[in-house]
Amino acid sequence: MTTSILILGGYGYAGRLLARHLLAESDAGLVLAGRNAEKAQSLTAQLNAEFAGDRVAGIRADAADSESLRRAFCGIDLVLVAATTVQHTERVARAALEAGIDYLDIQYSPKRVPVLQSLADEICRAGRCFITEAGFHPGLPAAMVRYVAPHFSHLDTAIVGSVLNPEGGLPSAESVDELIEAFKDYQGQVFKDGRWQTAGSFDVRAIDFGAEFGRRSCYSMFLEEMRSLPDTYPSLNTTGFYVAGFNWFVDYLLTPVIMLSLKLWPERAVRPMGRLLVWGTQKFASPPYGVLLKIEATGEKDGKPLKVEASAFHSDGYEFTAIPVVACLLQYLDGSIKRPGLWMMGHLVDPARLFGDMERMGITVATKVVH
Numbered sequence: 001m002t003t004s005i006l007i008l009g010g011y012g013y014a015g016r017l018l019a020r021h022l023l024a025e026s027d028a029g030l031v032l033a034g035r036n037a038e039k040a041q042s043l044t045a046q047l048n049a050e051f052a053g054d055r056v057a058g059i060r061a062d063a064a065d066s067e068s069l070r071r072a073f074c075g076i077d078l079v080l081v082a083a084t085t086v087q088h089t090e091r092v093a094r095a096a097l098e099a100g101i102d103y104l105d106i107q108y109s110p111k112r113v114p115v116l117q118s119l120a121d122e123i124c125r126a127g128r129c130f131i132t133e134a135g136f137h138p139g140l141p142a143a144m145v146r147y148v149a150p151h152f153s154h155l156d157t158a159i160v161g162s163v164l165n166p167e168g169g170l171p172s173a174e175s176v177d178e179l180i181e182a183f184k185d186y187q188g189q190v191f192k193d194g195r196w197q198t199a200g201s202f203d204v205r206a207i208d209f210g211a212e213f214g215r216r217s218c219y220s221m222f223l224e225e226m227r228s229l230p231d232t233y234p235s236l237n238t239t240g241f242y243v244a245g246f247n248w249f250v251d252y253l254l255t256p257v258i259m260l261s262l263k264l265w266p267e268r269a270v271r272p273m274g275r276l277l278v279w280g281t282q283k284f285a286s287p288p289y290g291v292l293l294k295i296e297a298t299g300e301k302d303g304k305p306l307k308v309e310a311s312a313f314h315s316d317g318y319e320f321t322a323i324p325v326v327a328c329l330l331q332y333l334d335g336s337i338k339r340p341g342l343w344m345m346g347h348l349v350d351p352a353r354l355f356g357d358m359e360r361m362g363i364t365v366a367t368k369v370v371h
């Protein structure tokens, strides 16, 4: 029997790419959902014309309305949350539990993690598989550490950095509000000298992103998926996730303005600052474009020092989000990671298979081992 996946936010920037890759890579049936039935049905018609088998349907569903979710989840096996609905996380998760379906979210905001963690026992008892922190970031950084770790008998440091420079800048999507909210809740602690730095601290480090992107100054960004890595790899002394800035205007002029505005008007400033950020990334965008994620790991293999660098690149940031999620879902769909509980994508997936599938789907993956 084929799996039926409802994509909440199915006609958004991320949702529509998830739909395309799922149709190309699996035999799953899809339901595209959001608050606008017309948009859902218009994309449904396009996709059914492009992919054989009439595998897509489009419906109206509102994450703010439990009854609407109950109706939408009828006959579904998994809800894929690609909607800007972090504030409705508990409602969506509870509706999924009541309907007896699995769950995967790709949202950027860390706010939903404690909400889902508070439901972890219920999820386990219900025998459901809930996957959170899926996508590029969150999603790939922990997977990348696990991807290179087998090269080492003793993993000492694992630094993951990313550059995001979309051609034409960020699109004016609702999800930009989530990025602005993230400025408010910014956490930058890293794991250094064998312990997590205190919340509120941050780190700046230069990372060499190779011939095209060059050496960039990067700021640390705490991701929940990185927290347990030192438990998984007890030899790990230093790890963290870092991001490079967008461009000189956004980094040096706009960011302080955004920070100050959010301090003065925490709620009212979100929308206008989001618009300003989009404008700044569009107006001052300059090549090279694309998204690059890179890990630099050091340690030992059989008593000898070893350094491993791996990178993943795509010219389009949304492709770089959708492809890892679909690569993860391929492991879910064949049952290999479909286990009861609440999981983070980066911890649950088989990383070698994930990066292999991502490469097949259009992401450039490279690994360099230096003995």
Ligand SMILES: NC(=O)c1ccc[n+]([C@@H]2O[C@H](COP(=O)([O-])OP(=O)(O)OC[C@H]3O[C@@H](n4cnc5c(N)ncnc54)[C@H](OP(=O)(O)O)[C@@H]3O)[C@@H](O)[C@H]2O)c1
Pocket (backbone or CB within 6 Å): 008, 009, 010, 011, 012, 013, 014, 015, 033, 034, 035, 036, 039, 061, 062, 063, 064, 082, 083, 084, 085, 106, 107, 108, 109, 133, 134, 135, 136, 137, 138, 139, 173, 174, 175, 176, 178, 321
């Ligand atoms: N993990 C990662 O690497 C990564 C990368 C990029 C994006 N993301 C996340 O992906 C999500 C989507 O981003 P995006 O850029 O694709 O956003 P977007 O283009 O603005 O799309 C948002 C979608 O959510 C739907 N939506 C909003 N409110 C809803 C509600 N109450 N009920 C049902 N649907 C609702 C919208 O449709 P209607 O407004 O018509 O309802 C739209 O289809 C965001 O949470 C973002 O943080 C994650």
